[in-house]
Amino acid sequence: MEMASLHYRSSRILHLFVGVFVAQLTISLSAKVYVVYMGSRTSDDPDEILRQNHQMLTAVHKGSTERAQASHVYSYRHGFKGFAAKLTEQQASEMANMPGVVSVFPNLKRRLHTTHSWDFMGLVGEETMEIPGYSTKNQENVIIGFIDTGIWPESPSFSDDNMPSIPAGWNGQCQSGEAFNASSCNRKVIGARYYLSGYEAEEDLITSVSFKSPRDSSGHGSHTASTAAGRHVTNMNYKGLAAGGARGGAPMARIAVYKTCWASGCYDVDLLAAFDDAIRDGVHILSLSLGPEAPQGDYFNDAISLGSFHAASHGVVVVASVGNEGSQGSATNLAPWMITVAASSTDRDFTSDIVLGDGANFTGESLSLFEMNASTSIISASEAYAGYFTPYQSSYCLESSLNNTKTRGKILVCQHAESSTDSKLAKSAVVREAGGVGMILIDEADKDVAIPFVIPAAIVGRGTGGRILSYINHTRKPVSRIFPAKTVLGSHPAPRVAAFSSKGPNALNPEILKPDVSAPGLNILAAWSPAIEKMHFNILSGTSMACPHVTGIVALVKAVHPSWSPSAIKSAIMTTGKCSNYFG
Numbered sequence: 001m002e003m004a005s006l007h008y009r010s011s012r013i014l015h016l017f018v019g020v021f022v023a024q025l026t027i028s029l030s031a032k033v034y035v036v037y038m039g040s041r042t043s044d045d046p047d048e049i050l051r052q053n054h055q056m057l058t059a060v061h062k063g064s065t066e067r068a069q070a071s072h073v074y075s076y077r078h079g080f081k082g083f084a085a086k087l088t089e090q091q092a093s094e095m096a097n098m099p100g101v102v103s104v105f106p107n108l109k110r111r112l113h114t115t116h117s118w119d120f121m122g123l124v125g126e127e128t129m130e131i132p133g134y135s136t137k138n139q140e141n142v143i144i145g146f147i148d149t150g151i152w153p154e155s156p157s158f159s160d161d162n163m164p165s166i167p168a169g170w171n172g173q174c175q176s177g178e179a180f181n182a183s184s185c186n187r188k189v190i191g192a193r194y195y196l197s198g199y200e201a202e203e204d205l206i207t208s209v210s211f212k213s214p215r216d217s218s219g220h221g222s223h224t225a226s227t228a229a230g231r232h233v234t235n236m237n238y239k240g241l242a243a244g245g246a247r248g249g250a251p252m253a254r255i256a257v258y259k260t261c262w263a264s265g266c267y268d269v270d271l272l273a274a275f276d277d278a279i280r281d282g283v284h285i286l287s288l289s290l291g292p293e294a295p296q297g298d299y300f301n302d303a304i305s306l307g308s309f310h311a312a313s314h315g316v317v318v319v320a321s322v323g324n325e326g327s328q329g330s331a332t333n334l335a336p337w338m339i340t341v342a343a344s345s346t347d348r349d350f351t352s353d354i355v356l357g358d359g360a361n362f363t364g365e366s367l368s369l370f371e372m373n374a375s376t377s378i379i380s381a382s383e384a385y386a387g388y389f390t391p392y393q394s395s396y397c398l399e400s401s402l403n404n405t406k407t408r409g410k411i412l413v414c415q416h417a418e419s420s421t422d423s424k425l426a427k428s429a430v431v432r433e434a435g436g437v438g439m440i441l442i443d444e445a446d447k448d449v450a451i452p453f454v455i456p457a458a459i460v461g462r463g464t465g466g467r468i469l470s471y472i473n474h475t476r477k478p479v480s481r482i483f484p485a486k487t488v489l490g491s492h493p494a495p496r497v498a499a500f501s502s503k504g505p506n507a508l509n510p511e512i513l514k515p516d517v518s519a520p521g522l523n524i525l526a527a528w529s530p531a532i533e534k535m536h537f538n539i540l541s542g543t544s545m546a547c548p549h550v551t552g553i554v555a556l557v558k559a560v561h562p563s564w565s566p567s568a569i570k571s572a573i574m575t576t577g578k579c580s581n582y583f584g
Contacts, residue, residue, distance in 0.1 A: 031086040033073055033107035033201040035268055037306055038081040038100050040313070049077040056098060057083075060091040073197045074269055079279030080310040084198065084269035105301040107198050109265040112149070112220050112290045113321035114542040136250070139559035141167045143190065143254045144229055144551060145283035145316075147266075147274045148221035148290070150214045150259035151192065153184045155222060155536060157230030157527040160187035163252065172256055172281035177213025184215075188231065191256035193277060198269030199262050210531065214259045219529040221259065223540055224289045226527035228548035229253040229555065238539045239369055241350055241487050242525045249552015250559070256283050266290055268303035275307030279314050284558055286311055287551040288320040289544035294330040295507045305335040312337040317558070317566040319551045321543035322515040323502035326418075326445060330502040331514045339554070339570050340514050342502070343521025343546040344495040349488045350450040350523055350539070352458040354440060356471050357479040364440065364458025366485040367450045367539060368428075376437060378411040378480040380472055384434070396420075397427040397439070408435030411456075411480050413468060416443035428453035438482045440468060445499045449541045450523045456482040498522050501543055516574055519553075521546030 036056075043049055053075050057068035073084040084107065087095065096104040140163065151158065165187065172191030174182045185192055192214035210217035230248035237243035258274035260266045278286055291304060299305040308318040320333035322340050333340045352366040357375060385394035386403035394401040397414035412431050416424060424441060431439045432455045439457035442465030451459065460468070472478045497518055506514040524545040528538035550573065557569050564572070 031071065031088050031091070033084055033198060033269055034087045034092045034095075034104050035084050035107065035272060035303065036082050036095055036101060037103045037105075037300065039102050040310070041077065041079070041081045046077040049081060050075045053083040056095065057085055059098075060087065060094050073201065074273045076272055076276040079276045079314060080306070082272070084272070086201065103300040105268070105297075107201060107267050107269050108292070108303075109202070109267055110271065110290050110292055110304065111265050112261055113324050113544040113547070114220060114289075114540060134560045136556045136559040137252075138562065139250045139555055140164055140252045140254070141562070142250065142285070142555045142558045143167065143170065143256055143283045144250070144285045144287060144555055145256040145258055145278040145281070146221060146225045146228075147258045147260055147271065147278070147286060147288045148224055149218045149261045150194065150211070150216035150221045151189060151225055151255070151257045152216045152219075152222045152527065152529040152531070153180075153186070153189050153192075155226065155527040156233050157222075157226035157248070158186075158188050158255065159231050160189075161231075163187040166190045167254065169282050170254075172277075175214060178211045178215065180211070180213035180215045188255060189257065190254045191281060192259070193257065193274070194259040195270035195273050196262075198267035198271075198273075201269075202267060203262070203264060210263070214257050215531075216259070216529040217531045218263075219532075219538060220261070220289070220544065221257065222529050223524075223526040223538065224287065224544060224548040225255050225257070227524060227545060228287060228551040229255055230527055236525060236537050238367065238525055238535075238537055241367065241369075241485060242348070242539065243487075246525060249549060250555035253555045253559075256281060261290060271303045272307050275311055279311055279316060283316060285317045285319065285551060285554050287548055288318070288333075289542075289547045291321060291323055291332040294323060294325050294332055294502065296332045296334055298508060299335055302335075304333060308335055308338045312566045315565065317554050317569050319547055319554060321547040324500045324542050325502045326500045328503050329505055329507050331504050331506060332502060334506050334508050334512070334514050336509070336512050337566065339550060339573065340516050341543060341547045341550045342515040342518040343498040343500070343541070343543045344518040345448060345498060345522040346495065346520045347489060347491050348523065349448070349491045350485050351488050352456070352485045353483040354458060354460070354468070355481045355483070356468065357475065357477075358471060360467070360471065362460060362464050362468065364460040364464070365448055365450045366453060366458040368453040368455065368457050369484045370453075370456045371484055372438060372456045372481050375479040375481040376409060376411060378413065378440075378468075378472060378478050379406070380469060381412045381414045384412065396422070397430050398422075399426075399430055402430065402434035402436070404434050407431065410436055411438035411440065411482065412436050413440045413442065413465065413472065416441055416446075418445045424451045424459070425453060428455050428457045431455060431457075438480075440465070440480075440482070448498065448522055449500070450485070450539060456484070458482060458485075495520070498541070500541070501546075516570065517550060519546040519549035521549070
């Protein structure tokens, strides 16, 4: 009798397992992941919210609990109400018409918007970063959440030396995973989580995911976190450039990590899960150096707009980057309840000297430290066209477009289209592979962005590029020499808004000005992940770098005025910032 009962129970378990597996397979063949947003939380019982979510899913799956269970991805039940699930287009439409549902939208991908700057901004000190006339020592009780690519906790920027105990009221956790465990957190990095379900539904995890954990494999998350809240590091530099002491805006503030961004981007359902957890965990500030592509969708179909709304309603200040598309009306992260940040310059450049055979001397932007021992022949890349490529196409130094015989031993002058997404770094590799020994890249839009080229190379604007090409065209045997990059302080005018920084007007509500403020985002040195390149610090440009500068300022204001609302802090920053007359 007992054997028969055991056999029955085993068969029943196997039947349920097979049922769920078949349901998952059926769903995966015909469904996509959607967010079902249901507004503010109406119940104090998260389990009751989860039960209601499963009831709704069971309804659209015609009573099948197995398919409902298999389709569920996330439930949002702490800061707001809703869930993510795999649904067909028809099921998503049915769900949108159910009582209590505000909006249903697909699981879209958001992209990352990719230090002396604090001295330039007028903040002094190594750890306390005092604001003249105020004490900011309370920053050790301010918790900043970073929704990004994770963190490299061993970086000296995240040391917890001489930091007090974790603030009372912190409800977060240190989630273990690949190359990351509970001891990876400390009194500085007090919490870390990671989110994969939304990404997993859309991407191939086998080829695209490094470190299934909060550990940062790309460097972006470590860079932003250290810019806002990194500890003082006595000798931070990039291969000898920009050497000196560096720190974040609020060096004693605490860091909580929410890794939602992976190799190709950050998906909505994971972003919303991070917002939901961060609200419950007890962060005071959320920093997001990422966003949608322009034009942005309306607020009820945008995960960052929805998540930041509920965060702000719980007293959390949300700071976000405006984007790197550069054109008029390309601004994103437009919601009025968040602080949206543009990128501007500082008075520090990284330049290489370019000397022509006639003695003319120009400067270009570069991070290349490669040496040229003597002058060598220089030609326009259009002269080195190869195969089926036209001279015009080859002028952009596209892959396989250059003739090795014509290129070997020469410096090439290449072009970069303003609207192009081609990698400038890759162009230098194309020139090198064709036998070239140097490159001058003409790029008006990003002429101030320093790139770590793989050969002696530098970026110049159209004016300088035109004069170099004129020399080539009017000289029988033109030659040139490119010198290694060096750090230059005191460059002017500064600050100026970077050409790549996305601009208004606000495409959703033109009467609400966006971006709200600009901050240093050009050639910023900060912590890095050595997972790919064996570097602990790196120089990056983008509104991704500008956003954490404002996050650091918010932390200092929060330290001085802990009871101020997100709106009060945003108003204080916007009405006390310095205006720049140069927007070139």
